[in-house]
Amino acid sequence: MDMFDCGIYSFVNTMTMDTMKYWAKNSYQHIDVLLYSAMPYDAALSESYNKEMKRLHDAFQAIHEELNPANRERIIYHMVKRFLTLNDHFVTLLERLKFEGFNGYPILYQLTYHILYEQMYVSEIFKPLLNTRYVQPQDVLIHADFRRGGLGTNPLQCIYGQLYFWSIIGAEHPSIIMNISPAEMRQLPEETIDELDNMTHLFNRINYKLTQIYPKLNKENLRMVIKEFDTLNKEFLKILEKLSKNNRYLPQAVRKRLPDIFFGILEHIIKEHEYAEDLCDRILKGIYGHNH
Incomplete structure (x- = not known):
């Protein structure tokens, strides 16, 4: 998209x-x-x-x-x-x-x-679509070291910028999930909490890898990070699905006490990561000619 x-x-x-x-x-x-x-x-x-x-x-x-x-x-x-x-x-x-x-x-x-x-x-x-002028650093979301021209002046920079964005979003989502209703979420099984915490760590690690490759950004080193992000994103979707439907990860006693907004936000986050999954598929097909 x-x-x-x-x-x-x-x-x-x-x-x-x-x-x-x-x-x-x-x-x-x-x-x-x-x-x-x-x-x-x-x-x-x-x-x-x-x-x-x-x-x-x-x-x-x-x-x-x-x-x-x-x-x-x-x-x-x-x-x-x-x-x-x-x-x-x-x-x-x-x-x-x-x-x-x-x-x-x-x-x-x-x-x-x-x-x-x-x-x-x-x-x-x-x-x-509306503005083709050169984008100054102050116009850019991410620090100019990472994003020198909006979503980039060429396809690799553009893909880099989008991957950086979605890895930041991925790192924040577990915290948002845990803090919607903190008292109830603290009662989750330790396994669930550990998996969510680990997702934040792993998405942040991808951010770090992206900063490391930027000075020598090329098609191959970006492909490696895309594949890692894609794998991680799919794993996070599995965890979100378990939270949504599996009582072992979100016990019924806790589930009943959660406000409706929790499940609305959870579904919203799932949709965003499905969107990111589709984005990875488009990148890998469009630039690299394959899915994996």
């Missing part, structure tokens, strides 16, 4: 529409997560925040619903511009929310930062 701006796919309407449809849904689900996560912590948002987030939620949802096969004749530039304008408002709101809404609530602050990072990444995906 995101690979259309990495030199593998051209800016064909179908590819762009599918990518935008995915991120429009992801965006309004992020707002659901923010609104419902605040409740267990009694974090009171001002009415203006609630109204603005609900407005953005409905607007992202409208874009998602409009991007169906029957409406594919819409002008792609108009739709991308509309989406990015909306996303810019969301990013600004998230920046304020860190300090004016969820400051002092560690898990909510982490969650806000996590979502902010994802929404900034979305802008990088679509930026080439």
